[in-house]
Amino acid sequence: MYTKYFICEHCSKRFGLDAFMKEYKGFACPRCGRMLEITYDYERILANFMPAQFRHMPPTHMKYYFALPLKNPHKAVTLGEGGTPLVNIGENAYVKFEGVNPTGSFKDRGSSVEISKAVELGKKEVVCASTGNMGASISAYASKAGVKAIIFTPEFAEKIKLKQMKYYGAKVIKCGRTYSDALIKSIKYAKLNNAYLTGDYPYRLEGQKTVAYEIADQFNCNAPDNIIIPVGNGTLFYATYKAFKEMKLLGIINKMPKLIAVQARGCAPVVNAFRKNRKLRKIKNPETIAGAINCDNPVEGENALLAIKKTRGDAIAVSDDEMIKAKKMLARKGIYAEISSAAAYAAYEKMRIRIKGTAVMVITGIGFKDRN
């Protein structure tokens, strides 16, 4: 394992990984409350790692173990996540189809790392707040590991996703109108019951990074010019940024892609903040059919903004109607996407005259999970 420490990007305070996890009280900086981030010993990775290996192994999640915070990758809890197709859908446009992961969404990469960590720490119970996909994913990996899963969901969560969680054996608790309501309940539960808190936290972020490693790998160790990503909590977005930053440090790629964030018009805190050049503000009455990106107060929102600015990227909002239309258009190209994921294609359609070079849309979930 090449990990070094947790760092708070806000106040620069560092924490030893093992010591911090032993007295584990969640993942916020004890000094200023911001989310911690995991750093690696990049020099040591460079000394042990040959970029040539990229060319001789198919891209899969665990291939990038050098950039994952797992003590023993052979003991990782896995369902064969990752290794998803990169599909050319015409000209310079590509789809990275994350809907074909074991539980039907990109969340499986993060769940594999989080549940592996919970097992490393000897935890018997995990808890999570979710609008659906993450809860389903955590439930599956918890089952595989023989750990109990408790999932808090807001009222708007899709029935079909709740059914999936229950099939995996999770205890599902419906609570509150918004994602934030469920999130607060999950944190309280973890503290009271000594359960491992899963969700949009540092270990998940590390697992989500492998989608970016795979994209670069599938472009023969190059970054595409643009990557378009639907943003709910912003974890995938920031993870993609962190992964490309690491790959540049490690000499795998030589330029950063522009990162483009997409949100639903009825719940677009990151887009609003970016357009108005101000801090993130919680959305009072979020409203969209795109449940998977309906996050009123994104956990990694400030970091998503940072990633847009650092890559000279962009942020755009799309309407529910535009997403429904995009879902149909993608299906005509053979890609059956969840509404929230189709947002990436809706954004591409809106921006295509402005986009220069190659564009990859991350299609985060499969279409079976929607009512629409």
Ligand SMILES: [Zn+2]
């Ligand atoms: Zn801090």
